[in-house]
Amino acid sequence: MSSSETRIKEMVAHKWDLASETFDTHVGHGIRSKKERDAWKRAFREVFPEKGLKILDVGCGTGELSLLFAEMGHKVTGIDISRKMLKTAESKAEACGAEITFREGDAENPPFMTPSFDIVFSRHLLWTLPDPKKAVENWNRVLRKNGKVVIIDGVWDRGTLGDRARRNIGAFLTLLLERKDPRKGHPGYSEELKSRLPHAGGAPLEKVKEYLAASGFEEVRTLNLKEVRQAQKENMPLGERIMRNYQYYLICGRK
Structure with a gap:
């Protein structure tokens, strides 16, 4: 890895270290209700119904989905x-008696x-990576034959004036009505x-499809996460609802 690449990785790690303390308090990161938890489980069972699988959660953050x-x-x-994200994840696993292996590693x-x-598995990760195509290739590398890659991601900011206005209005309403800073x-x-x-x-979904195809994944399919999003919105203040109007998807493929 070049010195420039190392610097970028260090910058990304530092930003998420800073985020670790309050990460789970945000809708879409921490699971806020039994309804949302059950919706996630139904979504995952549709994609991989088998029991006792070996799952690698890349960019696992605080370990919520681990x-x-x-x-x-x-x-x-x-x-x-x-x-710091890993430290939080380890503490959560210990508190509930879950046997999960957490280790520092580059997604x-x-x-x-x-x-x-x-x-x-990855959630909300590809956008943080300098080389997402390389990441998908390496995910294929560590999968067993017929294993699956499962990606949850979205487009949070298309760079348009409409997106900027939506974020600013949502943040203002959250500050006004909830007395908290959504950022x-x-x-x-x-x-x-x-x-x-x-x-x-x-x-973008179409770009991720390109990465999967280029890495040799087959039987690529997407899953509607409408049930998960509806459950999340039930615990979401008005400002958050306004901000969370974006493309969001689950996509998977078989090696």
Whole structure:
């Protein structure tokens, strides 16, 4: 890895270290209700109905979905570039008695030498990566034959005036009605960092399909997460609802 690439990784890790303390308090990150938890489980069972799978959660953050997978009976390993995110994840797993392996690791190049996993899973990650195409290729590398990659992502900011207005109005309403800053816990990326990320505003679905095809994944399909989003909105103040009007998807493919 070049010194420039190392610097970018360090910048990304620092931003998510700062976000770790309040990350789970935000809708869409922490699971806020039993209804939302059940909706996630139904979505995942539709994609991989088998029991006892080995799942690699890349960019696992605070381990919210790692814990959910363990609850569903899977054997989970979570990696993240942020040490503080991992520390939170480990504390949560210990508190509920979940046997999950967490370790520091680069989601673009998971630290595993052989095909080891039935599922490689990522949520809200591709937009943070300098080389998402390389990441998808390496996820294929660590999957066993017939294993699946499962990606949840979206387009948070298309760079339009409409998107900017929506975010500003939503933030103002949250400050006014909820007396809290909706941006607290969301790392603000510098212009230097944004310039190195091909999807700084979010990873478009069609582009992710290209990455999967280029990496040799087959049987690519998408899943509607409408039930999950509806459950999330029930615990969402008005300002948050306005801000969360964007493309959001689950896509998966088989090796």
